Amino acid sequence: MKILIVEDEQGLRENMLTYLSEDNNICESCADLATAITKLAGYQYDFVLLDIGLPDGEGFEILHYLKKEMRNEAVIIISARNSLDDRIKGLNIGADDYLVKPFHLAELKARIVAVFRRKAANSNNNLVFNEIVINLIGRTVFINDVEILLTRKEYDMLLYFIANKGKVIAKTALAEHLWGDEMDMHDNFDFIYSHIKNLRKKILDVTTNDYLKSVYGIGYKFTDK
Amino acid sequence: MKILIVEDEQGLRENMLTYLSEDNNICESCADLATAITKLAGYQYDFVLLDIGLPDGEGFEILHYLKKEMRNEAVIIISARNSLDDRIKGLNIGADDYLVKPFHLAELKARIVAVFRRKAANSNNNLVFNEIVINLIGRTVFINDVEILLTRKEYDMLLYFIANKGKVIAKTALAEHLWGDEMDMHDNFDFIYSHIKNLRKKILDVTTNDYLKSVYGIGYKFTDK
DNA sequence: TAAAAACTGAAGAAAAACTGAATTAAACTT
DNA sequence: AAGTTTAATTCAGTTTTTCTTCAGTTTTTA
Numbered sequence: 001m002k003i004l005i006v007e008d009e010q011g012l013r014e015n016m017l018t019y020l021s022e023d024n025n026i027c028e029s030c031a032d033l034a035t036a037i038t039k040l041a042g043y044q045y046d047f048v049l050l051d052i053g054l055p056d057g058e059g060f061e062i063l064h065y066l067k068k069e070m071r072n073e074a075v076i077i078i079s080a081r082n083s084l085d086d087r088i089k090g091l092n093i094g095a096d097d098y099l100v101k102p103f104h105l106a107e108l109k110a111r112i113v114a115v116f117r118r119k120a121a122n123s124n125n126n127l128v129f130n131e132i133v134i135n136l137i138g139r140t141v142f143i144n145d146v147e148i149l150l151t152r153k154e155y156d157m158l159l160y161f162i163a164n165k166g167k168v169i170a171k172t173a174l175a176e177h178l179w180g181d182e183m184d185m186h187d188n189f190d191f192i193y194s195h196i197k198n199l200r201k202k203i204l205d206v207t208t209n210d211y212l213k214s215v216y217g218i219g220y221k222f223t224d225k
Numbered sequence: 226m227k228i229l230i231v232e233d234e235q236g237l238r239e240n241m242l243t244y245l246s247e248d249n250n251i252c253e254s255c256a257d258l259a260t261a262i263t264k265l266a267g268y269q270y271d272f273v274l275l276d277i278g279l280p281d282g283e284g285f286e287i288l289h290y291l292k293k294e295m296r297n298e299a300v301i302i303i304s305a306r307n308s309l310d311d312r313i314k315g316l317n318i319g320a321d322d323y324l325v326k327p328f329h330l331a332e333l334k335a336r337i338v339a340v341f342r343r344k345a346a347n348s349n350n351n352l353v354f355n356e357i358v359i360n361l362i363g364r365t366v367f368i369n370d371v372e373i374l375l376t377r378k379e380y381d382m383l384l385y386f387i388a389n390k391g392k393v394i395a396k397t398a399l400a401e402h403l404w405g406d407e408m409d410m411h412d413n414f415d416f417i418y419s420h421i422k423n424l425r426k427k428i429l430d431v432t433t434n435d436y437l438k439s440v441y442g443i444g445y446k447f448t449d450k
Numbered sequence: 451t452a453a454a455a456a457c458t459g460a461a462g463a464a465a466a467a468c469t470g471a472a473t474t475a476a477a478c479t480t
Numbered sequence: 481a482a483g484t485t486t487a488a489t490t491c492a493g494t495t496t497t498t499c500t501t502c503a504g505t506t507t508t509t510a
Binding site: 022024026137138139151152 | 392442448
Binding site: 189193194197214216217 | 454455456457458459
């Protein structure tokens with residue numbers, strides 16, 4: 001995991017860095033708000049360990065920043081203050097846990113694991129439609145418990161269809177989704193036809209359900225009705 | 226710490242006892258299986274240093290005993306150089322590390338500290354995936370009871386794959402994990418290909434299982450399916 | 451039933467992945 | 481510190497996989 005440690009006490013900071021790095025985490029650290037924001041702006045971390053009392057401001061600002069940017073780093077607040085107010089404030093702004101100094105590094109580690117588990121458990125990794133199960137993490141597709149192997153375009157297509165199940169998807173919209181808007185295809189949908197054909201074949205190899213319907217003149221509709 | 230030394234070579238046993246006692250450890254020692262079991266039944270230790278070849282049986286029996294009783298003593302196996310199988314077997318049964326004779330007492334001490342740290346952090350010292358056993362402290366990898374020697378990058382890669390088994394790992398993510406974010410590789414994945422090739426070869430030299438799958442256009446997936 | 455749209459299989463083009471060997475860099479030795 | 485060994489990276493050529501194009505066919509609808 002990629003962890004950012006924001007802590008101004010040098011000794012503690014270095015201890016955390018060393019200790020967590022031993023666990024195959026990639027750790028970075030800094031001692032103030034400004035550097036932390038710079039680092040966060042430049043990179044996506046998994047975890048932020050955040051001291052509240054920093055030389056150039058309160059760690060809460062980082063929580064606000066992360067919230068505003070809709071980032072999903074997990075945050076554990078580390079604070080010398082055990083005041084209930086701080087705790088509530090931090091958790092309200094979006095921290096995942098709160099640790100009061102002094103603490104054992106082993107406990108920090110345990111908290112990190114716990115928070116990470118919780119995060120992972122709460123995010124739904126499967127997209128299900130009838131007998132079709134798409135595992136987003138494994139990037140696998142199972143139909144009737146049989147895995148079907150899809151190319152990138154086919155996979156993206158299926159995902160898009162299932163995310164919009166029951167809706168009519170215009171070929172232009174599909175093209176835009178798969179290739180971005182830089183693709184000019186003036187009247188030529190041959191490549192869509194081609195990928196649709198291949199996707200259909202792979203689906204029909206393992207089910208009799210004809211999910212992928214054509215809508216003449218417009219596009220496609222993914223439905224079981 | 227309370228340490229039990231199980232070793233039948235008198236000289237080595239006494240050396241360990243003396244050396245480790247200097248560090249404020251409370252040490253006891255014995256030379257055979259039966260005495261060891263008696264001692265363990267009567268007292269809770271922190272550490273067991275375990276020779277495998279004992280006059281009245283194999284040290285493995287102690288590992289089984291500890292496992293059955295759900296004890297949580299940390300165990301470091303001390304084995305003779307030629308018994309490679311013993312080492313792997315030990316790690317599988319639940320030893321936390323192993324040490325090959327002859328060794329420096331300083332190294333033994335270092336291993337004890339390392340094992341203890343990780344135990345305190347409530348983490349397992351071995352990562353096991355099917356016939357693959359990784360000992361995180363010794364940084365060693367065994368597949369089908371054969372040790373495979375990996376370079377740093379290969380080891381880090383394998384660890385990352387196994388920690389994320391079943392998930393698709395994007396090449397970009399892999400690069401970030403191995404080199405941090407300071408690495409800019411705009412379109413050039415040559416070094417990844419290179420390391421992947423070498424890692425694959427080493428794995429396939431000792432197993433027929435093709436664990437490391439390519440996911441065209443994205444990256445890799447480590448899986449046994 | 452004619453025109454437009456959609457489909458198909460196959461082939462060519464392009465992209466991505468792989469490989470062995472050469473080069474460069476890093477890590478040990480003495 | 482120089483030399484040796486080992487590992488990491490780069491490179492150029494090859495193979496594999498996917499994407500796109502094309503020409504001919506079928507389906508749809510007006």
